Amino acid sequence: MRNSKLILNTQDENFYNQFVKLLSSCKAFYFNVAFINYSGLQLILNELKKCEERKVQGKVLTSTYLNFTELKALEKLKEFTNIQLKIFDCEEQNKGFHPKAYIFEYENEFKILLGSSNITASAFKSNIEWNIKTVLKKEENFLNDIFFEFNKLFELSYFVDEDFLNEYRDFKEENKETKRFSYAKRIKINAMQKKALHNLKFLREQNQDKALVIASTGTGKTYLSAFDVKQFNAKKMLFIVHREDILISARKSFEKIISNKEMGFFTGNKKDLDCEYIFTTIQTLSKHFKRFSSTNFDYIIVDEAHHIASKSYNCIKEYFKPKFLLGLTATANRTDKVSIYDYFDDNLAYEITLNEALDENLVSSFHYFGIEDLQSIDYQEVNLNDIQKLSKLLMVNKRVDYIISKMNFYDFSGDKRRALGFCVNKEHAKFMSEEFKKRGVSSKYLTSDDTIETRQLYINRLQSLSNDLQVIFTVDIFNEGVDIPNVNTLLMLRPTNSPIVFIQQLGRGLRKIEDKKFLTVLDFIGNHERSYMVTKALMGNRKIDKDSMKLSINNNFSNFSNAYIIMDEISKKRVLEQIENESFNTLKYLKEQYFEFKKAFNFNEIPRLTDFIEYTEYISILDFISYAKSYEEFILKVEKEENYKKICEDENFLKAIRFLQGLLPIKRPYEMAILKALIKEENLNIEKVSDYLSKYLHEVDIETCEHSFRYLAQEFFDSSQKERFLKLVTLDKMHLSLSEEFKMLLENDLKKQLLLETINYSLIEYKKIFSNTNYGKPFLKLYAKYNMQNIALLCNFNKIHSSFRGSGFLKYKEDFFLFITIEKDKFTKGSKYHNAFLSKDILTYSSKPSMSQDKGDGKKLIDNKKYNVKLHIFVRKFSHVDKKVQGFIYLGLANTFKYKNNKPIDLELKLEKELTSNLYEEFTKIID
Known part of the structure; x- marks a missing residue:
């Protein structure tokens, strides 16, 4: 040095x-x-x-x-x-x-x-x-x-x-x-609570009277609700839970935050009617709710809000009229045909993913060991969906000995092993429990055949230090919604065929408590063709492309700050080979992912778009849409669904749904929010629509509203776009109305439901990514993904958008947009340019071949500050992955640092905000 x-x-x-x-x-x-x-x-x-x-x-x-x-x-x-x-x-x-x-x-x-x-x-x-x-x-x-x-x-x-x-x-x-x-x-406000409180306050400022928060168990949802009740300054509050054993802990949490209110219970045994803040179960409340006036509470909280569709909650939906209703849940998985988002007016105040919870230190650290399964177990001749054959393959004594040996070798955190073992089926769970007992390990198997009381009895025994129960084997009953705080070991005893199921099971051990330093996860990885699913599950939205996954594996997942993920060399090699060889965009792959999703949630019907929202980082409906032009058309390829077949025979419906879903994921809220308002109102003017948009943006830009009106009226469409897409609206002097063709579609209940579902999905997903910030013009968020076609819309380009094109270079007024692909592949092999990062804030860029230093755009490019030109930088590593075009990541503004040569000009650009270490590694590491 x-x-x-x-x-x-x-x-x-x-x-x-x-x-x-x-x-x-x-x-x-x-x-x-x-x-x-x-x-x-x-x-x-x-x-x-x-x-x-x-x-x-x-x-x-x-x-x-x-x-x-x-x-x-x-x-x-x-x-x-x-x-x-x-x-x-x-x-x-x-x-x-x-x-x-x-x-x-x-x-x-x-x-x-x-x-x-x-x-x-x-x-x-x-x-x-x-x-x-x-x-x-x-x-x-x-x-x-x-x-x-x-x-x-x-x-x-x-x-x-x-x-x-x-x-x-x-x-x-x-x-x-x-x-x-x-x-x-x-009790300090954590990062999740701080963002959620900001969003809740914003929603109320826009006259919204309900909202939903989705966050996994242990991330502080109850404290969040207490902080917001305090922020709201509620005079009377009602906190509703699904189980009575939660009431005491909920009240204790509130008492730590709020000291000037009298708090009581409304249960079968105790009815503190005069208290300002009341904690109750839905079972008691649904029978005695009329003991309160409909306006008695100005703030109501519904814990485990995914149950709100059930009849017992009718008193909340129909009788009580609070000033604000907050739903808390660890999952938005619906329990009937109605989306939980509908009940809360699509106001998702905050959702925290597993990766975010880990980064923010809201859940327990975990040590994951990917262990090669017993070599004598050959999965390749067995269909993983053939549960009977699979369980028979795994029910061998030698494998039991192998699992116990690895369990003892890696040991656990704390004074007692408290393990959950996830099995293939009931027979497998029973077999494992009996064989563990024979080997001196106290265990029990629990399935859906057992009553809730029986399950709770053995959960209590597992948690108790004085009881010798060490392991509970189960099938799917502990995938979601069960809180066993001091579980310190998870045994993944079945092949992971779904990243969602894996994450649900992992979540059962991530409750953060004082005496648990970390969770031990032992995953037995066999030679089946879906071994890489674990990597997809663990990475979630951290992955940018296949190289991201391979880079993480080779680096032992160093981009996880609060978890250690270690695979043995055989498992690592197997997973890397599968990632390289698997195409994530074939119908076979997409179909498997779709049916695994249905199976994970026991859907007997077609999942709605909003059903995917909570699991976007593990399964994306955008892949289905990309493959088939619309989600509905994808369904026709994988399901025998007569209703969908019938509506897709309507050419106008296809033209409408393809247009709406072709905008996904939306990069600004204007168009979809305007359409949602228009379906409700049938006609709108600029002044009226800003009220609807204020729910999504701190500041609504009138010029952008006008541009959106014109865009929806197809003023910026070329002839081929007008042919492909249905005209949904008509525009007359900034007065917007539904087109007659679109009105006809909306008269059909199913068509209307699916069209609205797309709009609602787009706006909920938008809020998750962009929050309510106004990013100005052009409307660009740092590190969000874009393609070149997005830019015309986000600049309010006022001519036909398809004319706004270029080869890696676009401009509008004083904004230059530079699109850079780092690695050459067969789609870019003719390119003579070399693009690379020299450091976290310096990258090279070659201009268009026609540009020179002494005139026009070339002159502005080399001296952008002098000419007040903003250089917007978009970067991707590959142009295509599995034959699919990749988006660009927006890296913000840059300024020209050095330059040389003419036609093209070779430049070094200095980013105003340097890259994160993870992104720098993504863009610079070469994976063989």
């Missing part, structure tokens, strides 16, 4: 002397250190005082790691007016804090001490310590990396104020040496 020196504590030199020298001469300092003791702080007090007198500003970040930081040291540092002092709460973040970095800023450079020394007297001079001193110029990328990480940690941490010091002092005085201090125990 240039300008670097190893610093040791010896008779000739020591860390302390280097430290004091740098502190006494710098113009600012930044310390990131695991712990600070007064013994070390005292030794640098003189230099810190001089810094204060010289008005040298400092930031100091330390932690609660192992309770080593001394209270006296924090109190003394707080006396300095020039120092911002923050503390990283290790218990809240569920992470150790080990950095020892001291950054000193000078006029033209930074000097950095990086190594092993904390701020203690022994670390300064007498301990065996290794530290490196390095000098970095201010423009060096490495320095940007350092400050990016420091600022991220500083943002996550608490300021050390009097409240913190008092709480830390109390903790120290109680001498809780075996316990870990956490300032966060006062």
Whole structure:
């Protein structure tokens, strides 16, 4: 490393002397250190005082790691007016804090001490310590990396104020040496809750009176509802649960957040009618709801809201008239023919996926081991859907011994093994339980034949430390909706044929509790042709293309911050080969995914588009639409469905549904929101439509509304588009009406349902990705995916959109749009251009062959700032994957950094926001 020196504590030199020298001469300092003791702080007090007198500003970040930081040291540092002092709460973040970095800023450079020394007297001079001193110029990328990480940690941490010091002092005085201090125990709003609260407030500002939150068990839904009740300032609140055992914990959660309200129960045994906040079960409420007036509660919360379609909830749907209704659920999987989104006016306030929950540290960390199944088990001759043959294949004693040996080898977190084993069928579950018992492992099998009371009895025994039950084997009854907090082991004993089922099963062990450090997942991967499904499940929406999956496998899924995913070499090789050889766009593959989805949720009917919303990162209806032009036409290819066959014989219906689904996924809400309003109203003007759009956007742009009116009226369509798509509206002086052809379609109940379903699906998915931010013009969100055809719409291009084209280069007014493909394939092999990332913020780009530096667009390109030209950068790695065109990821704005040559001009572009590490790796790593 240039300008670097190893610093040791010896008779000739020591860390302390280097430290004091740098502190006494710098113009600012930044310390990131695991712990600070007064013994070390005292030794640098003189230099810190001089810094204060010289008005040298400092930031100091330390932690609660192992309770080593001394209270006296924090109190003394707080006396300095020039120092911002923050503390990283290790218990809240569920992470150790080990950095020892001291950054000193000078006029033209930074000097950095990086190594092993904390701020203690022994670390300064007498301990065996290794530290490196390095000098970095201010423009060096490495320095940007350092400050990016420091600022991220500083943002996550608490300021050390009097409240913190008092709480830390109390903790120290109680001498809780075996316990870990956490300032966060006062219930801090987590990232999911913060976003949801923002969205709930926004919806109410748009006069919406209900909303839905979807988040997995353990991510803080009940606390979220309490925070929102407080934000709403509800005078009377009703909290409804499905099971009585949840009531007490729900009330306790509310009491931690709200202290000025009287809280009570409304159950079979207790009816606290006079309390301001009441917690009840739907069973009791449905029988006695008329003991309250219809307007008694201004805020009602429905827990496990996916049950709201059942008759027992009619009192909520028809009798009570709250000012706001909030639905909480871990799944939007409907229980009848009605979508849960319909009940909440499609107001999905927030949904958190497994990957997001892991990233935000809302669920337990897990250690996944992909283990090669017993070599004598040959899956290749067995259809995985032939359950009887499959179970017979797996019910062998040798495999039981193998599973127990691996279970004992990897062991578990905690004092007792609490395992769930997921089996093929009831016979397999029974077999496993009996064979485990023979080998001295206490176990039980539970199936749908067992009553809820029996299931709960054995769940309680599994959780109890005093009971010897270690393993419950099951089939599908624990896939969803069951909360067994201290499960610490999952045994995946059947081939994974569906990423959705895998994720449901994984979720059963991810409840985060204090005594569980991690969940152990043992997955026995056989030689069947669907081994790669586990990778699809684990990656979810992290995958960009096949290379993403292969890169993650080769890197042991390093892009998971709160999980360890390890596959043995044989399983890894098998999965990589399958990913390479599988085409994800064939009818055979898509059909299998469709029927696995139906099977996972026991659908006896055709799944609706909104049924897929919760599982978009594992199965996408866009693939079905891409293959068959519409979801309805895909259904005709895989199902014998007379109703769909009949409606698809209507050419106008096909032209309408293809147009709507051809817009998916929508990149702005205007067109679909306008259509939804128009179906309700039959005619609209610009002033009226802005009220409907305000539900989706903080700021509604009137110019874009007008453009959307004209777009829907096909003013920007070419002749072939007008032939392909039905004209849904007519436009007269910015007054929009339904076309006669579209009205006729809407007279048919099924056609209307499917058309509205597409519109609703598009808007719910839009809100999930884009929230309610107005991205201006052009309407572009960082890291969202786009194709070149999207840009005309998002710029409000006011001519025929198909004329807005170019080969990797588009422009509209002072916006230039550069579309860059990194890797050449057979679709781009004729290209002479070399596009690559040189760093996280520098990439190369070759202009159109006709461009020169001294005129026109070429002149503006090389000096974009001078000409006020914005360069929008879109990048993809491959043009096609499995013969399917790939979208571009929007990387934001860039400016020309260097350039050379003419016709074409070769440029280096500097991004205004550098790439994330994951994206940089995606774009630069080559996978063989």
